Amino acid sequence: MTPMFDIRDVSKSFVLHNQGSAVIPVMAEASLQVAKGECVALTGESGAGKSTLMRMLYGNYLASAGSIRVGETELVGAQPREVLALRREVLGYVSQFLRVVPRVPTRDVVADPLLALGHDPQETRARAEEMLARLRIPERLWALSPTTFSGGEQQRVNIARGFVHSYPALLLDEPTASLDPVNRETVLCLIEEAKARGAAIVGIFHDAEARARVADREIDVTGFTPERAA
Amino acid sequence: MTPILDVRNLSKNYGRNIGCMDVNFSLYPGEVIGIVGESGSGKSTLLGCMAGHLRPSAGEVLFDTRAEGPRDVLRMSEPERRMLARTDWAFVHQNPRDGLRMTVSAGGNVGERLMAVGARHYGDIRAQAVDWLGRVEISDARIDDRPSTFSGGMQQRLQIARNLVTGPRLVFMDEPTGGLDVSVQARLLDLLRALVRDMGLSAVIVTHDLAVVRLLADRLMVMKSGRVVETGLTDQVLDDPQHAYTQLLVSSVLQV
Amino acid sequence: MTEYNFAYLDEDTKRMIRRAILKGLAIPGYQVPFASREMPMPYGWGTGGVQVTASILTPMDRLKVIDQGADDTTNAVSIRRFFQRTADVATTEHTAEASVIQTRHRIPEERLGAGQVLVYQVPIPEPLRFLEPSEVETRRMHALEDYGLMHVKLYEDIAQHGQIATAYAYPVKVSGRYVMDPSPIPKFDNPKLKMGAIQLFGAGREQRIYALPPFTQVVSLDFEDHPFDPSKADHPCALCGAEDSYLDEIITDDRGGRMFVCSDTDYCTTRREGDTA
Numbered sequence: 156m157t158p159m160f161d162i163r164d165v166s167k168s169f170v171l172h173n174q175g176s177a178v179i180p181v182m183a184e185a186s187l188q189v190a191k192g193e194c195v196a197l198t199g200e201s202g203a204g205k206s207t208l209m210r211m212l213y214g215n216y217l218a219s220a221g222s223i224r225v226g227e228t229e230l231v232g233a234q235p236r237e238v239l240a241l242r243r244e245v246l247g248y249v250s251q252f253l254r255v256v257p258r259v260p261t262r263d264v265v266a267d268p269l270l271a272l273g274h275d276p277q278e279t280r281a282r283a284e285e286m287l288a289r290l291r292i293p294e295r296l297w298a299l300s301p302t303t304f305s306g307g308e309q310q311r312v313n314i315a316r317g318f319v320h321s322y323p324a325l326l327l328d329e330p331t332a333s334l335d336p337v338n339r340e341t342v343l344c345l346i347e348e349a350k351a352r353g354a355a356i357v358g359i360f361h362d363a364e365a366r367a368r369v370a371d372r373e374i375d376v377t378g379f380t381p382e383r384a385a
Numbered sequence: 386m387t388p389i390l391d392v393r394n395l396s397k398n399y400g401r402n403i404g405c406m407d408v409n410f411s412l413y414p415g416e417v418i419g420i421v422g423e424s425g426s427g428k429s430t431l432l433g434c435m436a437g438h439l440r441p442s443a444g445e446v447l448f449d450t451r452a453e454g455p456r457d458v459l460r461m462s463e464p465e466r467r468m469l470a471r472t473d474w475a476f477v478h479q480n481p482r483d484g485l486r487m488t489v490s491a492g493g494n495v496g497e498r499l500m501a502v503g504a505r506h507y508g509d510i511r512a513q514a515v516d517w518l519g520r521v522e523i524s525d526a527r528i529d530d531r532p533s534t535f536s537g538g539m540q541q542r543l544q545i546a547r548n549l550v551t552g553p554r555l556v557f558m559d560e561p562t563g564g565l566d567v568s569v570q571a572r573l574l575d576l577l578r579a580l581v582r583d584m585g586l587s588a589v590i591v592t593h594d595l596a597v598v599r600l601l602a603d604r605l606m607v608m609k610s611g612r613v614v615e616t617g618l619t620d621q622v623l624d625d626p627q628h629a630y631t632q633l634l635v636s637s638v639l640q641v
Numbered sequence: 642m643t644e645y646n647f648a649y650l651d652e653d654t655k656r657m658i659r660r661a662i663l664k665g666l667a668i669p670g671y672q673v674p675f676a677s678r679e680m681p682m683p684y685g686w687g688t689g690g691v692q693v694t695a696s697i698l699t700p701m702d703r704l705k706v707i708d709q710g711a712d713d714t715t716n717a718v719s720i721r722r723f724f725q726r727t728a729d730v731a732t733t734e735h736t737a738e739a740s741v742i743q744t745r746h747r748i749p750e751e752r753l754g755a756g757q758v759l760v761y762q763v764p765i766p767e768p769l770r771f772l773e774p775s776e777v778e779t780r781r782m783h784a785l786e787d788y789g790l791m792h793v794k795l796y797e798d799i800a801q802h803g804q805i806a807t808a809y810a811y812p813v814k815v816s817g818r819y820v821m822d823p824s825p826i827p828k829f830d831n832p833k834l835k836m837g838a839i840q841l842f843g844a845g846r847e848q849r850i851y852a853l854p855p856f857t858q859v860v861s862l863d864f865e866d867h868p869f870d871p872s873k874a875d876h877p878c879a880l881c882g883a884e885d886s887y888l889d890e891i892i893t894d895d896r897g898g899r900m901f902v903c904s905d906t907d908y909c910t911t912r913r914e915g916d917t918a
Contacts, residue, residue: 172633173633173636214618215625258575270582271582344476489797493797501790505792
């Protein structure tokens with residue numbers, strides 16, 4: 156079976172043109188395959204490159220070399236609209252930060268991925284409300300913009316948005332951080348459900364217990380760290 | 386898929402000075418492209434050349450017309466280009482006074498494009514004006530007021546309604562949120578985003594505000610000294626800029 | 642009268658103006674620029690109309706001049722006397738007898754026909770002027786038939802007054818092509834613009850001439866749900882009893898007394914003479 160994520164020999168360096176053109180290699184020859192229904196946890200100490208790899212998988216950072224396939228799409232050298240189509244249909248991302256247009260109601264923020272896919276607005280709204288209810292965002296907040304919410308609430312809005320569409324591939328960046336035990340349990344259930352329906356997941360989990368529960372494998376990205384001397 | 390707009394080797398010189406040089410890009414239906422760069426980088430010149438306000442020195446601007454498929458806008462006759470400009474195209478000016486008739490009521494401003502393409506039923510025109518004022522969140526009680534009595538944000542929203550009433554497919558925007566208070570900007574951005582999606586609009590947005598493009602644009606083109614120095618997915622260009630100038634531009638934004 | 646050339650203007654100027662007139666007749670409703678001359682009267686007194694009349698006048702013509710329909714107002718009397726002195730042409734107050742009629746703000750009630758020319762004095766020839774101040778832009782709009790703006794004006798009328806409140810200088814479309822200002826005639830006169838006589842329009846200060854050949858199609862602009870209505874005061878003439886003529890309202894005292902009489906003095910007089918005869 157072809158893996159959902161297929162990463163081969165990926166390397167990445169930053170060139171800081173405005174700081175003496177310093178070249179900073181951050182990743183070398185990273186390879187990783189994630190099958191459908193599998194969850195892989197990226198580990199390694201802070202600065203080892205977990206987030207960099209996640210961002211490359213999302214097309215947010217460019218890879219300097221190698222190949223990154225997600226589903227049918229080769230991300231290295233892809234046209235922006237190919238990446239956008241991939242993000243719309245296949246690849247979901249729950250980041251630690253909520254970035255939204257101010258003033259948009261929470262309900263619409265969560266419904267957004269479905270609307271982008273052209274789903275019926277009525278159904279979409281119902282589905283968004285279902286997600287918000289499940290993540291215990293009080294109903295009185297649904298019509299408000301999440302920009303004013305607490306960190307934990309914003310995190311849950313982000314999760315609702317990331318799980319509202321059944322993405323075949325998911326990237327999760329600290330999905331359980333800053334959550335109380337009840338909501339943490341809900342999120343872990345969501346991840347398990349996603350796996351059960353065949354989603355391939357790459358995640359960063361500092362929460363060791365959560366990682367042990369949902370991850371099938373752990374990959375230490377320290378192995379992809381280039382020799383600093385190089 | 387045929388691009389709705391295909392710009393090829395577009396150049397514009399002002400005497401010996403470069404306005405913009407060798408610009409190439411394709412815009413696909415439903416896409417929003419942002420053009421960023423500092424003042425004088427050539428982004429407004431490029432926009433003017435594409436929209437037919439300026440005569441380029443060289444190049445082609447192919448627009449996918451409804452009737453005949455892709456045609457070079459620069460080789461169209463003036464009447465054809467004007468017909469496009471008031472049907473399938475829209476142009477939102479930075480200063481609403483440049484895009485509105487300040488001595489004509491809000492309803493008349495919205496109705497003008499309809500009348501220009503042959504609408505001759507007052508009741509229908511007015512009903513459409515009411516509908517569009519509602520969509521841009523202007524009370525229909527203001528329909529007979531002149532835009533000079535409106536706030537800057539309202540004027541900008543009226544300009545958008547006036548432009549979109551004929552259901553255009555391509556919108557050019559020149560610093561659409563420039564000159565507006567930050568709180569008003571957010572409202573306008575939200576509105577624009579919803580309209581772009583609901584109407585399936587393709588858009589070219591010129592701005593120097595990176596926050597605006599992050600929220601509105603799918604793709605970015607970074608210009609410096611008349612040339613495109615970097616293109617790509619909006620968040621990729623902003624988060625992992627490759628060109629020295631883009632790195633400078635991104636790192637110069639004050640964090641709040 | 643040997644000091645002046647026939648009808649005041651020199652022959653070269655007349656030829657230039659005749660060329661503009663012919664061009665205007667060839668392109669009905671199109672504003673032809675011409676080199677307007679200084680005339681021995683101030684702008685606003687009909688310098689455009691006078692130059693057109695001077696250029697078409699022949700010694701055999703019989704001239705009638707009216708101002709707001711009347712033959713006896715200062716403006717009409719002055720212009721009539723001007724051509725009597727400089728061209729020595731016959732004059733008349735009877736519409737049917739005149740071969741050339743110069744007019745300000747009216748079309749005579751009596752039907753005009755072949756062998757007659759109606760010359761209008763035009764203050765502002767550009768119908769789009771009050772909406773679009775740029776001459777460059779209005780000329781381009783005419784060239785490209787970009788006339789949405791004209792209906793905006795009518796829209797504004799309805800929005801503000803509940804109806805098209807434009808009562809004079811009511812815009813028309815000529816031969817399905819050019820939008821034209823018929824000069825400040827009351828809209829009551831608009832249906833008469835399609836007539837058997839030649840109509841020439843002269844704007845002296847703005848240096849434009851335009852024309853309507855006989856029986857040119859002239860349509861008053863309107864909306865489907867607010868059709869053009871050539872209405873007038875709902876009274877008969879207090880003097881001749883006419884119910885089909887355009888009326889002036891005359892205030893007769895300081896206590897609100899008023900009467901409505903024909904603005905076309907020849908029409909009214911002829912009707913009254915017919916009654917007594």
